Amino acid sequence: MTVIGADKVMRKLDKLKDRVAQAMSDANQKNGEDILRVSKILVPVGADVEGDGHERSKITGARRADGSYLLDFGPKSKVIEGDRGPRPFVNPALSVTRKRRASRARRAINKAVKESFHG
Numbered sequence: 242m243t244v245i246g247a248d249k250v251m252r253k254l255d256k257l258k259d260r261v262a263q264a265m266s267d268a269n270q271k272n273g274e275d276i277l278r279v280s281k282i283l284v285p286v287g288a289d290v291e292g293d294g295h296e297r298s299k300i301t302g303a304r305r306a307d308g309s310y311l312l313d314f315g316p317k318s319k320v321i322e323g324d325r326g327p328r329p330f331v332n333p334a335l336s337v338t339r340k341r342r343a344s345r346a347r348r349a350i351n352k353a354v355k356e357s358f359h360g
Contacts, residue, residue: 253358260353266308268349272342273302273310276334280314283330 281297299315314331 257354257357260357261350262308264349264353265346266304268346269308269310270304272338272345273304273312275338275341276312277302279337280330280334283333285329 277300281300284296284300286296296315299313301313301315303311303313305311
């Protein structure tokens with residue numbers, strides 16, 4: 242039994258995989274930059290030796306080849322040794338941006354599906 246239009250659907254599904262990967266890669270980068278922006282605002286300045294907020298420049302992000310976005314919160318985040326600790330500017334940045342990050346990813350996937358099947 243043959244299905245009429247199966248080849249057309251399969252082409253659209255193949256396109257969908259690539260479009261979703263690209264859309265999620267872009268959304269991950271925007272989400273990472275959003276977290277970085279908020280964490281640079283929240284980093285404690287008074288705890289610095291100089292008191293000038295130079296720790297802000299140590300908070301960086303980099304896009305990786307697999308579509309992820311690597312965030313480095315610098316030496317003040319206390320994540321390297323496995324100590325969870327309060328992480329005074331990491332956890333609040335994650336919680337403040339959680340809803341925005343989830344909706345951005347959802348919109349990116351929905352847009353990729355619409356582009357793949359309707360245009």
